[in-house]
Amino acid sequence: MIYLNGQFLPLADARISPLDRGFLFGDGVYEFIPVYHGKAFLLIEHLQRLTRSLEAINMKDVLTAKQWADIIHTLCAQDPAPAQGIYLQITRGAGPNRQHAYGAQDLTPTVFAMAITLHLLSDMERKTGLSAITTPDTRWENCYIKSINLLPNILAAQQAYTRDACEAILLDNGYVTEGSSSNVFIVKNNMLITAPKSQGILWGITREFILQLAQEKNITCLEKPISESDLQNSDEIWITSSGREIIPITKLNEKIIGTGIPGPIWQQVENHYQYSKEKFLS
Amino acid sequence: MIYLNGQFLPLADARISPLDRGFLFGDGVYEFIPVYHGKAFLLIEHLQRLTRSLEAINMKDVLTAKQWADIIHTLCAQDPAPAQGIYLQITRGAGPNRQHAYGAQDLTPTVFAMAITLHLLSDMERKTGLSAITTPDTRWENCYIKSINLLPNILAAQQAYTRDACEAILLDNGYVTEGSSSNVFIVKNNMLITAPKSQGILWGITREFILQLAQEKNITCLEKPISESDLQNSDEIWITSSGREIIPITKLNEKIIGTGIPGPIWQQVENHYQYSKEKFLS
Numbered sequence: 001m002i003y004l005n006g007q008f009l010p011l012a013d014a015r016i017s018p019l020d021r022g023f024l025f026g027d028g029v030y031e032f033i034p035v036y037h038g039k040a041f042l043l044i045e046h047l048q049r050l051t052r053s054l055e056a057i058n059m060k061d062v063l064t065a066k067q068w069a070d071i072i073h074t075l076c077a078q079d080p081a082p083a084q085g086i087y088l089q090i091t092r093g094a095g096p097n098r099q100h101a102y103g104a105q106d107l108t109p110t111v112f113a114m115a116i117t118l119h120l121l122s123d124m125e126r127k128t129g130l131s132a133i134t135t136p137d138t139r140w141e142n143c144y145i146k147s148i149n150l151l152p153n154i155l156a157a158q159q160a161y162t163r164d165a166c167e168a169i170l171l172d173n174g175y176v177t178e179g180s181s182s183n184v185f186i187v188k189n190n191m192l193i194t195a196p197k198s199q200g201i202l203w204g205i206t207r208e209f210i211l212q213l214a215q216e217k218n219i220t221c222l223e224k225p226i227s228e229s230d231l232q233n234s235d236e237i238w239i240t241s242s243g244r245e246i247i248p249i250t251k252l253n254e255k256i257i258g259t260g261i262p263g264p265i266w267q268q269v270e271n272h273y274q275y276s277k278e279k280f281l282s
Numbered sequence: 283m284i285y286l287n288g289q290f291l292p293l294a295d296a297r298i299s300p301l302d303r304g305f306l307f308g309d310g311v312y313e314f315i316p317v318y319h320g321k322a323f324l325l326i327e328h329l330q331r332l333t334r335s336l337e338a339i340n341m342k343d344v345l346t347a348k349q350w351a352d353i354i355h356t357l358c359a360q361d362p363a364p365a366q367g368i369y370l371q372i373t374r375g376a377g378p379n380r381q382h383a384y385g386a387q388d389l390t391p392t393v394f395a396m397a398i399t400l401h402l403l404s405d406m407e408r409k410t411g412l413s414a415i416t417t418p419d420t421r422w423e424n425c426y427i428k429s430i431n432l433l434p435n436i437l438a439a440q441q442a443y444t445r446d447a448c449e450a451i452l453l454d455n456g457y458v459t460e461g462s463s464s465n466v467f468i469v470k471n472n473m474l475i476t477a478p479k480s481q482g483i484l485w486g487i488t489r490e491f492i493l494q495l496a497q498e499k500n501i502t503c504l505e506k507p508i509s510e511s512d513l514q515n516s517d518e519i520w521i522t523s524s525g526r527e528i529i530p531i532t533k534l535n536e537k538i539i540g541t542g543i544p545g546p547i548w549q550q551v552e553n554h555y556q557y558s559k560e561k562f563l564s
Contacts, residue, residue: 002300015297016305016392018284023298024371025432026308057437087380089306097398098369100432100439100463112300116379138423140434149431149441150307152422155339157382181382 002076003071003113011114020110024098026149027079028110029053030089034118034242035076037281039061040069040086045205046242049113049146054090056145060088075115083118085243089148101279107127118243129250129262130166132239133229137170137177137200144199156180163254167239169231172200176226179239183207186226187236187258187265196223206240214274221263236263246270283360285353285395293396302392304373306380308431311335312371316400316524317358319563322351322368327487328524331428336372338427344391345374355517357397365400367525371430380493400525411532411544412448414521416510419452419459419482420525425480438462445536448529451522454482458508461521462555465489468508469518469540469547478505488522495554501547518545528552 004014021027031050034041047065054061063071072086093107139152158170158182167179176184176195183204185194191216197203214221231237235258236250246269248262262270286296300533303309314334317322329347331424336343345353354368375389421434438450440463458466458477465486467476474496479485496503513519519542528551530544 004300011299011301014300016300016302017293018296018298018371018396019293020298020305021436023302023305023373024430025436026430027436033407056442057433089300091305098396100436101443102440103443113298115357141418141420142434145433147433148306148308149433151309151339151427151429151431152424154303154307154309154382154384158384159383161383161528177371224327259301 001075003075003111003221005111006223008074014112016110017094019096019098020091021093021095021102021107022089022110025100026147027057028089028091028147028148029057029059030087030148031146033072033086033088033241035084035086035115036277037071037082038073038076039281040072040276041280042205042242043069043072043211045208049205050088050090053146056142057092057147059090061093062111071113073111075207079115079117081117081245082203083119083120085116087116088113091240092150116243120245120248126262128262130249131164131251131254132167132169132179132249133239133245133253134159134171134231135168139170142199143177143201144197144203155178157250167240167249169175169214169252171228174228176228176231177201179241182239182241182244184226185210186231186234187263188230188234190265191220191222191267192224192265193226193230194224200263202247204240204242206242206245210240210246210269210273212267217268217272219269234258236266238266246273283357284410285357285393287393288357288497290356292512295333296394298392299374299376302373302379303375303378303384304371304392304430307382308370308375308429309339310430311339311341311428312369312430313428314372314524315354315368317354317366317368317397318559319364320355320358321563322354323349323559323562324487324491324524326352327490331485331487332370332372335428337426339374339390339429341372342462344393353395357395361397361399363399365402367398367400369398369482370393370395373430384552399524402527403529407546411530413446413533413536414451414461414519414531415442415445415535416453416513417450419454419457421452424481425483426457426479426485428484435462449531451521451534453510454509458510458513459483464521464523467520468513468516468523469545470512470516471549473504474547474551475504475506475508477508485522486522488524488527492551492555494524494527495558496551499550499554501551516540518548519546528555533557
């Protein structure tokens with residue numbers, strides 16, 4: 001069962017018009033909110049970012065936080081999985097024809113949401129870490145907008161897939177921006193480093209939360225540019241997102257990173273992340 | 283009536299799944315083919331570009347030229363308008379879930395097509411010309427792929443709309459790339475100039491055709507970078523596309539270009555364009 005424009009219905013009954021501007025132009029935005037044991041994690045932060053994304057493409061909020069909470073509750077109640085995520089997408093809606101400018105039309109936005117079961121790190125992956133590759137960042141200038149224009153991200157993610165990696169880390173003129181669907185952290189000399197916020201990267205909710213957790217643990221955090229060589233020579237690499245939490249990367253482009261197993265700073269922040277989740281749930 | 287996945291059906295009955303990768307990611311490409319009195323113009327060129335776009339996103343052709351010709355014929359036969367266009371879009375199809383990488387899945391592409399009535403230049407517009415604005419080009423690096431990731435194009439076109447202009451001309455680091463849905467030509471000292479082909483612009487079928495027409499009329503044609511000041515100080519500006527043919531721009535950012543009316547080189551190439559169309563139809 002999914003949510004579409006005010007109704008809960010089976011996916012097979014859900015109809016998007018071919019004239020939906022989401023389908024014709026990618027004219028819409030999305031969010032992905034982790035839900036643990038039925039409780040949405042960092043919901044307000046996600047909804048605030050949704051508002052910012054909508055504003056950036058000249059759209060307004062369509063539902064209140066209470067309405068979203070109710071939708072999330074209904075969708076997640078179907079499945080007892082301890083870790084789920086809510087994917088939600090809002091497009092500008094279907095116009096009477098296909099024209100780039102929406103002009104002065106008062107279109108009704110399309111609102112879609114569905115629950116997805118999360119597959120978090122396995123015990124084996126916690127021991128070995130995962131692989132990533134690097135690839136050029138070909139995306140547009142406004143990746144801080146969480147838009148559904150994701151073709152470059154897809155092509156990068158597919159490259160990772162074909163090379164048995166879990167993520168493609170994007171390099172813009174030799175500097176790390178982020179992953180195809182994650183933010184990137186490195187550890188060097190016990191300092192935690194991530195690229196500074198800019199219009200060119202998504203302002204990850206999990207990224208922000210991790211910076212806060214690390215500070216609580218007195219880990220030095222720097223938001224500064226990470227060069228390709230910084231990345232290759234780092235002691236630890238993590239990729240982070242709301243759907244995958246904190247993934248330790250132990251191989252980059254088939255080469256071992258650090259000691260080749262998830263590092264101590266990852267372990268420390270990961271423990272604190274899980275502890276904070278437990279506290280949130282209790 | 284529209285075409286969707288092998289069937290002709292009323293738009294209201296056409297259903298796209300919310301899991302269609304076109305809707306979730308903009309994972310697809312499109313073409314727009316002008317059809318005059320039922321005959322598709324430069325069809326082979328458009329289908330060749332479609333193949334190139336599909337290849338660039340790791341997809342294959344889904345229909346033969348003959349199949350496309352039949353679809354175009356059926357869709358256009360509904361409406362006696364002398365000038366129509368066929369919009370066609372192919373997406374990677376709907377997967378079982380939402381994951382960036384499509385992996386090794388053998389998805390069935392979604393194929394959508396519809397006829398659109400063209401509104402070509404009115405007699406008045408031929409006398410006065412139209413207005414355009416300039417705005418920064420924020421798009422990704424591979425605009426030669428005619429993909430449906432069009433959010434930056436939409437935001438630029440909407441800016442043009444709000445300023446009573448028919449097009450937004452995009453500037454990348456001070457140089458003209460193209461319009462939000464057109465290529466751009468200028469005339470300076472009787473020479474016709476357009477930006478060279480690169481990965482950053484669409485390789486317009488109409489752009490190519492116009493270069494050929496101008497050469498037939500012994501007009502000097504240059505494919506070279508056009509700076510913002512070249513644009514502002516040009517004698518003529520045109521925007522060109524398959525759906526709008528050749529539009530003379532006589533105001534840029536509210537300032538008059540050239541003599542303020544469509545120029546003599548535009549008139550010459552426009553006449554030859556219409557003559558070539560007539561010849562094609564006869």
